[in-house]
Amino acid sequence: MPCDDACVDVTAPAPTRARARLPLRRPEGERWLGGVAAGLAAHLELPVAMVRVAFVVLAPLAGTGLVLYAFWWLTVPPGDPRDAAARERPSALTRLARRPDDDGAETGRHRRWPVTDIALGGLLLVVAAALVAVRSGRLQAAWLLPALVLLAGLTLAWGQLDSMQRGRLRSRAGGRTPVSVLRLLGGVVLAGVGVLLLVGQGTGRGIDAMTLLQAALASLAVLAGVALVLAPWWLRLVRELGDERAARARESERADIAAHLHDSVLQTLALIRARADDPGEVARMARAQERELREWLYSDRPAPGTSLAAALRAVVAEVEDSRSGPGGEAVAIDSVVVGDRVPDPDTAALLQATREALVNAVVHGRPPVSLYLECGDELVEVFVRDRGDGFDPDAISQDRFGVRESIIGRIRRRGGTAEVVSRPGRGTEVHLTVRVEQPAQSDPVEQSEQAQRSEGEA
């Protein structure tokens, strides 16, 4: 049997799969010094004592153990590895789909300062003050040029603070831009030249090559020292920022879900309890709530007007909510969608016809009602099927406006095809197709991005 060897094939590569490794963290609880050994032990699944001994043994060998320990102490974030592992689980396995991340855009807006404007104003003031000072003879003109060069360099470097916030989204996606690096470099060079000129003035002997070299070396040494001292602090700051951001995203997601649960699920439950004696109505409300919750938890929620699949879901929802079967019972529509595309007038007509076919199947047919939509490269096809006895499409009288006009006519006017196949005991199936121009996209994410882009260009 083909299925049997399929089972073996799939599962053979991992017969007794090892547990996934815990991420590298420095646990707070079982640490002696920085928690590096404990964290490593948890990650490598070794006894802690062994890791500690390894560090001690490695220490005399040119200080390898010490350097490694210090390196990990700096770079490995503290925390419980087991908690971290739990947090890193994919959303697919934690019941809730991840929400689209849209809070990044507004955070930059609150804290934007007109840094460039302020710096420019400051620069003008300084220049004016300097000119006044020179005129009144309190300042020697020789000091002016170096100071101005230094200021220009600082402005260039600080100016990127502002542009960084403007380009926050872009820089988050692609890292730093070449422009910002150029700015920083230019700023540093200008500032350096300014400082050197100042030093040259200060020594009173003009610009002497030896003095300049010594000054440059000294300042570099000081800079390196400061950088070494501040590096851990900076590292921690960056890491805390990331943690903070993740925590805020989780928090807002939780608040979102709580609000939604309160708004709709609790209300529906209350309604269901109040109308417990009407099974049809209860089934309908439960179905509507289920649909809404599913949409919330599992679908990508594309922007309105960009997804035919979303439009179809709305049509299905409307029919399920507003129509009942022949006996007054709620009818669920089992819908399957393959592919997606941006709606156009042709697919709008197709949706209208689909709606009529669904109403027909729910009201006159017999459940279960199945709906299948396929977006191909050239065709969009819809099948609506119920298990009723059906009707003979040729025998539909002219006065039965429903099927003839609202389904068949609507599609044929758009150059599509519509046929109704009805066989006793096999149910009824309505098959609709319309031809479409541009190829379909099976990726709704990409597609909604493109739609937004074209909106932006317009």
Add this chain to the structure above:
Amino acid sequence: MSQDARNDEGVGDGPVEVVLVDDHHLFRTGVRASLDDRVRVVGEAATVDEAVRVVHALRPPVVLLDVHLPGGDGGGGAEVIRSCADLAGTTKFLALSVSDAAEDVVAVIRAGARGYVTKAIDGPALVDAVRQVAGGDAVFSPRLAGFVLDAFGTSAGDIATGDDELDRLSAREREVMRLIARGYTYREVAGELFISVKTVETHVSAVLRKLQLSNRHELTRWAAARRLL
């Protein structure tokens, strides 16, 4: 879904023994009540670890497995299937989930489940599905067929020419998938295509195998777009 194809050969006449794995006690009770005497529940489990233990102890022919389970490494139903890989010859898994998210479906199928049904399924249909799985067949709901078509593409260039191609469906397999997605039972598919029910089952098993083994570029991209990878 109502698979009325009762293909019980190789299963025998007695009830099929199943282990029920779901973390909701209420749901387990409901499923037990909805099953008839063609299926007997011999064990239950609520977490990944418990499920692995119970399945290894009882070695049932079929395990009804929820996709979302607490415990273990957080891998849910797929992790249970992988941990029970040594039972691959004797025990088959039928995934049962309230979720219709693509990544859930694909995760358990690729781990080795023989079918996927949603929890909205009614009792008799579930019993049929269990017996089909026990008999070695794959169980495809319309939605799963839709996912397959979505993942393998529906344009003319996506048709396989040889039998050994893992990355594309053959024209026949695609026809079968389309009919299942349209709500046809295996029997109705067979009638529509003038082939036997057994042939339909062979096609479905072949598709399941492709879904499990294919490294198709689009399958990866498709999964990534839905945040599976």
